[in-house]
Amino acid sequence: MRVVLLGAPGAGKGTHCRRIVSQYDVLHLSSGDILRRERAEGTDLGKQAQSYMDSGTLVPDGLIVEMMSKAVKAAPGAGYVLDGFPRTVNQAEALDQSLADGESGIDVVINLQVDDDVVVERITGRRSCPKCGAVYHVKNMPPKQEGICDHDRAELVQRPDDTADVVKNRLATYYEQTKPVVDYYKAKRTVHDVDANGDADAVAALLFEKLDALSN
Numbered sequence: 566m567r568v569v570l571l572g573a574p575g576a577g578k579g580t581h582c583r584r585i586v587s588q589y590d591v592l593h594l595s596s597g598d599i600l601r602r603e604r605a606e607g608t609d610l611g612k613q614a615q616s617y618m619d620s621g622t623l624v625p626d627g628l629i630v631e632m633m634s635k636a637v638k639a640a641p642g643a644g645y646v647l648d649g650f651p652r653t654v655n656q657a658e659a660l661d662q663s664l665a666d667g668e669s670g671i672d673v674v675i676n677l678q679v680d681d682d683v684v685v686e687r688i689t690g691r692r693s694c695p696k697c698g699a700v701y702h703v704k705n706m707p708p709k710q711e712g713i714c715d716h717d718r719a720e721l722v723q724r725p726d727d728t729a730d731v732v733k734n735r736l737a738t739y740y741e742q743t744k745p746v747v748d749y750y751k752a753k754r755t756v757h758d759v760d761a762n763g764d765a766d767a768v769a770a771l772l773f774e775k776l777d778a779l780s781n
């Protein structure tokens with residue numbers, strides 16, 4: 566199954582992709598995670614992406630399309646779930662073009678819908694493990710011991726782009742450049758809207774209801 570999961574920053578894309586991966590045995594392809602890995606490894610791409618990411622603006626399409634086209638082409642036959650890509654209409658067109666050149670297209674597009682005040686609360690409260698990538702929230706999904714990863718005991722960190730000021734920019738960028746991607750898909754195919762304001766289990770139930778129906 567090949568899924569595109571759309572949604573504003575903090576909508577829960579990463580959280581729910583991890584659940585989709587364990588249920589459907591597909592690959593999680595997150596453009597944000599790949600970029601953070603490139604930064605941690607100090608690659609040219611990581612260095613080029615740094616200032617855009619830290620200020621909450623988008624990394625240029627040319628860099629992203631090349632990076633994600635490679636990841637999509639290398640994905641195994643069971644499929645993948647795309648998280649954070651495509652994020653501009655140019656990226657969506659490039660993805661369609663590269664899939665049209667291959668054998669398989671996207672099966673499902675899901676749009677997680679979340680209110681702006683919920684976004685700010687979720688993002689400013691997010692903490693991540695620098696070692697294994699596990700994601701927590703100080704109130705909604707706290708680790709067993711405050712500030713410490715349940716899996717490997719590493720000290721949790723806050724992403725540099727998870728401050729209140731940068732979240733404002735990320736939301737503005739979302740409305741200006743990424744919301745049009747939802748309209749792009751809606752003009753071409755069915756987009757399944759999911760209310761993502763509830764707690765993670767409630768959102769997962771709505772999401773899996775859709776995915777189960779579509780995968781049968």
Ligand code: AP5
Nearest residue numbers: 574575576577578579580596597618624649687691764765
């Ligand atoms: P990226 O990493 O993709 O960030 P994002 O889209 O802003 O999404 P987030 O990771 O912030 O949120 P999420 O929806 O995954 O939420 P999560 O599940 O973690 O991109 C970062 C940057 O990289 C961009 O700003 C840009 O610069 C660059 N970039 C990436 N892709 C790009 C592209 N294609 N083109 C150009 N530039 C690109 O949840 C958030 C928090 O809420 C967590 O703490 C979680 O525990 C909690 N939570 C989640 N769901 C719930 C729930 N239902 N109830 C309660 N709490 C919840």
